[in-house]
Amino acid sequence: MIRADLIKYSLNSLRARKRRSFLTILSVFIGIAAITTLISFGQGISAYVEQISQEMGNDKLMVQARGFGFGPPSLDSNVRMDETDLDTIRSVKGVSEATGMYGITGEVQFNDQKKYGYLFGSDYKNYRKLLEEVFALDLDQGTPLRGNEKSKVLLGYNYQLPEKIFEKPIQLRDKILINNHTFEVAGFYAAVGNPQDDSNIYITKDAMESSFAPENYLWMLVRAAPGVNPTELAEDVKDELRDHRHQDVGEEDFYVQSFEQVIATFKSILSIITGVVILIAFISVFVAAVNITNTMYTATLERTKEIGVFKAIGAKNSAILFVFILEAGVLSLIGGIIGVILGYLLSSVAGTAIAASGFGVFTPLFTWQLVVGSLVFAFLIGALSGLLPAYQASKLKPVDALRYE
Template sequence: MIEDYLSLTLKNFSHQKKRTFLTLIGIFIGIAALVSLVSLGQGLQKSISDQFAQLGTDKIFILPGSGFFETSAKGVAITDKDLKDIRNSKGVQEVAGNIFKIGRVKVGDTLVYNNVLGTPLDQTRKVTESAFKLKVMKGRELKSGDRYAAFVGPRWAKDKDILPKGIGVGSRLEVENKTFRVVGFFESLGNPDDDSLVMIPYDTAKDLFDQPDSFDYVIAQASEGAEPAVVAEAIKKKMRGSRNLEEGEENFNVSTSEDLIQSFNAVLLIVQIIVIGIAFISLLVGGINITNTMYTSVIERTGDIGVMKAIGARNGDILALFMMEAGILGLVGGSIGIIFGVGLSQLVSLAANAAGLGFIKAFFPWYLILGALLFSFTVGAIAGIIPAMNAARLKPVDALRYE
């Protein structure tokens, strides 16, 4: 029976090639958009989650402001006193305060505005280095006694990346009009912002950016065996007490690596919902096209329906035939859309990788492909319900008399 339905369906498609193609356009554009954008979103989510996970589950991040993605202007600066309170919180092993700015960095005649990190050079620097998994690629890292030394990302060493001609160990660069000597390069961290970072001593940075008694963010390392979430709550309690704040009035943010992942995923979820909504509009248009096509098909084949009913076809057989035809239209459009969507997202990934945005990768979980196929078939079948019901209700005598 199913073979007969398929044979009749494919025969009808072959007789109406142009109409079939035009009907498929809305479905395959919608599915292509859905697959490409969702796969890129999934890949981005996976890449960012992996990077956050690399920060280490024992790290806790403290910033001004009531939310991790808010600007520090909405919060009260983290001071030396806060740093002592954090260090004295239960479960904290070590604390590193950092200055993070977008500064003017000049090499030769090339001036760029770039991320500059002022990090301590005492034993606490290991907290920052372990959080970001910094490994020396060339030269050495910053050490105690350095004043105007810079430890920079690998993009500075490449020709025609940040600079027309890359620099090496011993090269000079200016940060906020002060000359620094490059003492080393760290290995790639996987994204262009981090790979272009310029790290300088904290004491130099606080003079350079006129920030003598405050930090842009603090990294606390939990003691061995301590639960980061519990330690984070202890830090919040300590800082609330020091600042005379009630719970819920915090003008600072304390986040574990897991908190950062959840915050990012929440933002990405909103973006994906918007993207899926846009793709759904295209699918809705495609569904309407299928409905119109099926109505036309029912009218054109009214005589055939009469013949089928006259030789014993039941209403359910006619209903199943037209619903399967509509569903296959959706399935074929979805299959073409998946091929286009996969190809498009792979092209975007290749282009992003060539541009140094290696964290933008397409990810194709099996449920995305299977879900897209089932969804496209369902859209087609639903779009064909009303025309199929109209066809099934036709009386054989009326259908045979139709011209």
């Protein structure tokens, strides 16, 4: 038999056993669908992190006190970081610029509705670019804040959506109350991709100090000078701050991290989580592989006489081996194709639903490499699962096979 005849024979054998083939395919496509869905979300999050990393740049550091916490009615920390700490940071060799950022939780009132929101105050006059790069903020509509403005705010993207924060969307030049202080809406930032950041409120440093009198900075943002390694600069800043605050090594009450370190840590955690979840999904693939092996053993027993006839008319062991491995591989490949289609539909529907809730960071990314890789993986799983039954079938002796009942 020539190879084309062998392929035709294998496909006809699968069609002749539709029910068994369907059950085997079912076990495969569930596992492949789970794997492709999970990988597509992992790839989407990785792409988002990479995009944010590029927008932020790797030349920045963040300094923050230990023990700060978020939650109504205020953002609070037992550790104080003030202007003297900021001056110390600015004096470190290799620092291009540095600024502090205040943060409180405020009661926001609009049209007789009250909500809690995170309010951040920064030096927009001198460090607007640094601030917006660090938090990946782009103005969606309106005008940027000027440094001396004390009565205007910029709002996160969700404030301009109906039923998202307030029942009615806030418009440009609307008035809102924050802890009973009146502010006019100057503009809105574009969507960042998560409900928290898209619900923040931003005002100038002068507005924060005059209206709310915060006692200490929540964060200090630092940009490294061109050519300076941010990770090494983080250590230098840490050393200088430790000396300034009269602390010993290991007893620091603050953190200093480069954004490069933060992104690397996040990617590492993401890889571990993705790996664990995919490992769980592989359990269903393992079950499918066992099912394929069992199916091919059964097929071998049912077709023992056929194998004997083939061998009697001159079929080689390699031809028999090829037929059964091909059947197993095609079974698994069909399951893989259905699984990829189902995985695409699941990830698309889930991604749309999650994005509608404000978590744009969880947008799945379905690439052609994922599709091809999943199909190749499915075929190989089937072929390998059918290898042992195929080998045993190829070793049957014609006389014994023809006598089999």
